[in-house]
Amino acid sequence: MTTDTRSQILERNFLAVRLHGFQGVRADKVVAEMGITKGALYHYFPSKLDLGYAIVDEIIAPAYTSTWRILETIRKEHLETLLQITEGFKKRTDSEQIRLGCPLNNLMQEMSPLDEGFRIRLENIVKSMAHSIETGLRNGQETGTIQSGTNPRQLAFFTLSCIEGSYGIAKSAQSKEVFDASINQLMIFLKTLKIK
Amino acid sequence: MTTDTRSQILERNFLAVRLHGFQGVRADKVVAEMGITKGALYHYFPSKLDLGYAIVDEIIAPAYTSTWRILETIRKEHLETLLQITEGFKKRTDSEQIRLGCPLNNLMQEMSPLDEGFRIRLENIVKSMAHSIETGLRNGQETGTIQSGTNPRQLAFFTLSCIEGSYGIAKSAQSKEVFDASINQLMIFLKTLKIK
């Protein structure tokens, strides 16, 4: 089926980007391992850059924004939900993922200064996540369950910085323990924001 | 002078790595802009990889480890010093550096999974910084000025995660404001560790 080949190309190259970075990916070799050739690759994607954009738009962005979006819709337990999402990172991150790092973080570091198309896309993902967290925190403040003295926007960026930074530090150390330690400390901090 | 050429090659390529990532650097083009040729480059460095290692060993590592080392030697005001160092990141980071990101973070994300020589070197830098922070925090606890309920090692990795993560998030957003917000929040948190 047509969709199948295209989405397989996307998936395989997404994996390759995690392994080698975008610049390090040899897209024709990746598809060769699927048993197809460059012809198919350039049939679906005009260029390597467009392939990269598609990976961000169709794989990375949906996965990341959906993780946090629930914070915008709930009417109570905003902080508890934020903590659950944060804890979720520990559960769903195994040592292999620590080794490869966070796909979003990887691409931001590598591609943001190199290509504006990448940068805008990645920035929008971060903005979307930050907006969800900020909204959740603000709603929590308004329902009187989160301390009002803190700045929701600042806290949102701080939370994301901690999580992405934890991936980064743990990646160099190749240590899930380091990752968990850092996430735990973040959770300890977030709990101090709770009222009652 | 001989030392001059070599260290100029290092400096220029360090800049190029910040701009393009290690894989994106064309070392011969970089030295061409200095007015010299590949001959000089490969006279001083056996390969591009060795050039990369030298950049880490001779430029990045000393700069980073020296920033935190003072925490291991002081006898009082450990938390205040930690806060000063943290605040120092805001002062010495301008918007251009935000755009390019933290050199250590950049290289960790790009090269850690690709090359073990890079990974070990970068890991050792992080270890060294974490050790300095951990020692400072522990000594602060022992002198009774930092809360004893917290885990110094965990806090050390957390602090580094926040700082590196702040660079990463701010880099994608190309926003010094985002960087400052995240660092400010870290400082607010660190201040809660103070006794009296």
Add this chain to the structure above:
DNA sequence: ATTTTTACATACCAATTGGTATGCGCATAT
């Protein structure tokens, strides 16, 4: 039934890559 389009395969290519082999003037050692 014929045309058109889709979904790839094959073959080719210019440019670039990291790297080498060699040359050569100058300083230093002997």
Add this chain to the structure above:
DNA sequence: ATATGCGCATACCAATTGGTATGTAAAAAT
């Protein structure tokens, strides 16, 4: 004074890069 080594320049190279031009069998449209 001559030999040796240092500090580079020049010229060359195989391999790889992202990409294109062309072909073609099967499906879809007319």
